[in-house]
Amino acid sequence: MERKWWHDKVAYQIYPKSFLDTNGDGIGDLRGIISKLDYLKELGIDIIWLSPIYQSPFVDQGYDISDYYSIASEFGTMEEFDELLAEAKKRGMYIIMDLVINHCSDKHEWFQKALADPEGEYADYFYFRKGKNGNPPSNYRSYFGGSCWEPVPGTDKYYLHMFAKEQPDLNWENPKLKQEIYNMINWWLEKGLAGFRIDAIINIKKNLEFPDFEPDGPDGMAGCWKMVESTEGVGELLEELKEHTFKKYDAFTVAEVFNMKEGELPQFIGENGHFSTIFDFSAHCLSDGEHGWYDAPEMEFKKWRETVINSQLEVQKTGFEANIIENHDEPRGVSRFLPEYARTPAGTKMLGTVSLLLRGIPFIYQGQEIGMQNAVWESIEEYDDISTKDQYHIAREAGLSNEEALKVCGKMSRDNARTPVQWSNQENAGFTTGTPWLKVNSNYTAINVESQEAQPDSVLNYYRKLTALRKSEEYKEVFTYGEFVPEYEATESVMAYYRVDDEKRMLIAANFGKTPVKLELKYPVKRVLLSNQEETSAGSGQKPEHVLELESCEVIVLECE
Numbered sequence: 001m002e003r004k005w006w007h008d009k010v011a012y013q014i015y016p017k018s019f020l021d022t023n024g025d026g027i028g029d030l031r032g033i034i035s036k037l038d039y040l041k042e043l044g045i046d047i048i049w050l051s052p053i054y055q056s057p058f059v060d061q062g063y064d065i066s067d068y069y070s071i072a073s074e075f076g077t078m079e080e081f082d083e084l085l086a087e088a089k090k091r092g093m094y095i096i097m098d099l100v101i102n103h104c105s106d107k108h109e110w111f112q113k114a115l116a117d118p119e120g121e122y123a124d125y126f127y128f129r130k131g132k133n134g135n136p137p138s139n140y141r142s143y144f145g146g147s148c149w150e151p152v153p154g155t156d157k158y159y160l161h162m163f164a165k166e167q168p169d170l171n172w173e174n175p176k177l178k179q180e181i182y183n184m185i186n187w188w189l190e191k192g193l194a195g196f197r198i199d200a201i202i203n204i205k206k207n208l209e210f211p212d213f214e215p216d217g218p219d220g221m222a223g224c225w226k227m228v229e230s231t232e233g234v235g236e237l238l239e240e241l242k243e244h245t246f247k248k249y250d251a252f253t254v255a256e257v258f259n260m261k262e263g264e265l266p267q268f269i270g271e272n273g274h275f276s277t278i279f280d281f282s283a284h285c286l287s288d289g290e291h292g293w294y295d296a297p298e299m300e301f302k303k304w305r306e307t308v309i310n311s312q313l314e315v316q317k318t319g320f321e322a323n324i325i326e327n328h329d330e331p332r333g334v335s336r337f338l339p340e341y342a343r344t345p346a347g348t349k350m351l352g353t354v355s356l357l358l359r360g361i362p363f364i365y366q367g368q369e370i371g372m373q374n375a376v377w378e379s380i381e382e383y384d385d386i387s388t389k390d391q392y393h394i395a396r397e398a399g400l401s402n403e404e405a406l407k408v409c410g411k412m413s414r415d416n417a418r419t420p421v422q423w424s425n426q427e428n429a430g431f432t433t434g435t436p437w438l439k440v441n442s443n444y445t446a447i448n449v450e451s452q453e454a455q456p457d458s459v460l461n462y463y464r465k466l467t468a469l470r471k472s473e474e475y476k477e478v479f480t481y482g483e484f485v486p487e488y489e490a491t492e493s494v495m496a497y498y499r500v501d502d503e504k505r506m507l508i509a510a511n512f513g514k515t516p517v518k519l520e521l522k523y524p525v526k527r528v529l530l531s532n533q534e535e536t537s538a539g540s541g542q543k544p545e546h547v548l549e550l551e552s553c554e555v556i557v558l559e560c561e
């Protein structure tokens with residue numbers, strides 16, 4: 001396999017609005033990010049992904065872009081962005097931005113021109129279609145609820161939007177539109193960007209017949225993802241995109257891809273794939289409900305373990321995926337993947353270890369490194385997220401009470417990940433001197449960066465050790481390229497695997513259970529490299545001999561013969 005510059009890197013996602021506010025308007029900003037570059041460097045971060053910072057009406061928090069060439073004034077200026085690039089470069093770090101090109105904002109000049117002249121050139125930048133028998137062109141339900149089709153005022157046409165109605169889908173069949181997008185991407189890469197995280201990218205291919213699907217809900221509509229899943233030909237569009245842009249710059253690209261077809265992985269992330277990598281969402285998809293968040297299945301340890309293992313085994317035949325436990329669209333990993341008794345510093349470290357040492361590119365989401373958790377939400381008004389509001393509504397329609405629907409949202413809401421980063425135990429967790437745009441999690445006095453800086457055994461200091469181990473001269477090779485081999489899969493509560501190459505054999509073993517376990521060691525232990533416990537025999541640096549004993553929520557990283 002050809003080695004790439006990004007294979008051995010550790011990435012970090014910043015959700016700028018909630019990262020750090022430096023001017024008291026309650027909104028995180030570029031100055032805040034610049035001021036924390038040293039903090040990120042010390043955490044072992046190489047690549048920083050910024051969720052969208054382009055000009056936007058923020059209907060979907062920046063995933064609705066009204067000008068691809070300017071920075072939202074809420075976040076700062078283009079000069080500050082250039083400063084961020086330069087400061088990152090000085091520290092040997094790379095910046096990647098979010099690339100949202102399936103749709104733009106309805107306030108984008110293209111869409112405004114299209115509305116002004118629905119027969120004109122710009123209408124063809126979008127999907128303007130006539131209805132059928134007094135209905136919209138098809139029965140698709142958008143990801144955020146309601147029809148995917150919105151009337152074009154003053155005409156008998158509709159425009160397509162798979163997300164909010166303020167996010168019209170761009171017409172990738174139009175060569176002019178494609179060229180505009182390529183130019184824009186290259187403009188950013190010329191500036192010195194290292195690449196992109198690419199939003200909802202397989203949605204760009206539409207079935208131009210827009211066939212109806214069997215209704216799958218009481219609204220008589222069908223999820224629009226069914227059209228995405230059943231459409232052929234996205235590969236050509238993605239190849240063309242790569243050839244005109246990323247390839248020339250050796251850019252790092254990480255795509256958000258759901259609904260991939262069987263057997264397509266090599267085309268996406270193989271040797272000459274469309275992208276450098278894609279996110280592994282397989283564990284997250286375990287909580288996809290049939291109708292929404294309200295019927296989402298409970299997370300079960302064994303299913304989770306099996307899913308992670310199967311995904312690792314499959315992906316390593318082909319390339320690398322990007323591993324996450326959470327992002328800006330998902331609840332916090334600690335609240336989701338750990339049982340209640342494990343939502344402690346020890347459990348948090350355990351989950352982090354198991355995730356960061358998998359084969360692939362680790363992406364740490366802001367606040368994960370201190371073990372941030374889901375917030376407690378008292379009413380639907382406290383939420384900002386468009387998707388949470390929709391899911392609350394779906395739950396109520398399905399007959400859940402207000403309390404029950406709130407509970408569902410509390411578990412699954414995207415706002416759980418979007419509460420401000422908890423920097424200190426000062427007012428508003430040190431995030432802002434003003435009023436935060438979204439409430440601060442009330443547990444900030446217990447969980448915050450400042451207090452964890454001071455404790456040698458804090459989650460934060462543990463994450464630093466973890467990234468340092470992964471990137472260390474001695475173990476970098478095996479943690480980057482070493483094969484993933486699962487172990488102790490028959491146990492009730494242990495998630496364990498080896499990372500192996502010709503030189504080394506590492507064992508990562510974690511006990512997610514409530515009670516201690518004993519595991520028979522298959523290979524003699526050479527060294528104990530990391531543990532989240534001070535007291536066990538292994539944790540104190542003593543090598544276990546034949547039997548490895550793991551307390552509840554204990555994790556250990558061993559080098560074996």
Ligand code: GLC
Nearest residue numbers: 060063100163199200256329
């Ligand atoms: C992606 C983003 C999400 C956004 C959606 C529409 O899934 O991660 O935040 O709402 O695309 O752009």
Ligand code: CA
Nearest residue numbers: 021023027029
């Ligand atoms: Ca600000």
